[in-house]
Amino acid sequence: DSDTLTIINKNAADPLHKNEKIPLSFSSAFNQVNVLYQSNAGDIYIGTLLQGLYIIPHSLQNMYDKKQWLHISVENDKALPSNNIYAVTEDSNGIIWLGTYKGVCNYNPKTRQAQAVYVSPKQMVVSDYIIRTLCTDADNTIWCGSDNGLYLIKNNTVIKTFRNDETNAASISNNGITVVFPDRNKNIWIGTKAGLNLFNKTKNNFQRFTLQSGLPSDGIRSIQEDTNGHLWVGTNNGLVKFNTSDKKIAAYGIEDGLCSNQFGTNAADRDNEGSLYFGTNNGLVSFRPGN
Helix, strand or coil: CCCEEEEECCCCCCCCCCEEEEECCCCCCCCCEEEEEECCCCCEEEEECCCCEEEECCCCCCCCCHHHCEEECCCCCCCCCCCCEEEEEECCCCCEEEEECCEEEEEECCCCEEEEEEECHHHCCCHHHCEEEEEECCCCCEEEEECCEEEEEECCEEEEEECCCCCCCCCCCCCCEEEEEECCCCCEEEEECCEEEEEECCCCEEEEECHHHCCCCCCEEEEEECCCCCEEEEECCEEEEECCCCCCEEEECHHHCCCCCCEEEEEEEECCCCCEEEEECCEEEEECCCC
């Protein structure tokens, strides 16, 4: 919802009836949730469009009591590049990384201190620093997808940049990065505004999958993995099952029961029982592959 966090108890007899709706705004200002993330410690991080980051500590007896939530914004922590937060990930040391409209910072839950890492000069809005997606790989490297390329951060330093090269078919397919996803075999998949990419660590390049490969759209919006290791990819024109072994593609649309063909950016998750969830512009899609 634009200004409401809805919590659904899917174990209830009627889960859509027994939900909790929490207005997020402490004031009357308009707000919007961009990203939700639960850390390994159990804390819940809520990245918003205008009001920065809310943190629901796992130790709270009543998680619905907003007065006990932590709130980080540019007004109370200058290390946060922007109140517009698009992405959250966690490294192997328990440090939380935030991708924002003006760069990347990290946050230490123990000290409750943020640290600027990759920030736009003079707080300018520059496509290189508009960070839409983050992930942490097996080597504790932070992958940052921006509106102008892919950046790798190690030890708080950018160590590698990938951008599209029109003369090189093994370069990333597009500079508009929408999602970066690590699968269970430690492969890194990158969704862009023009194609899906598989990173080849040995050759330091990419294998592309596009309309020509069988995708229903080049616009990749979300990626999630099922319990069999297959990828499910939300696009601008339907949902794709991508077999990572033989690279076969199966596409699904409204005619197959989806509520929409238009999927939300990074709005995907998997629960402990193997059910997948995808956000669309017309509601939530939920299913368990194989059922």
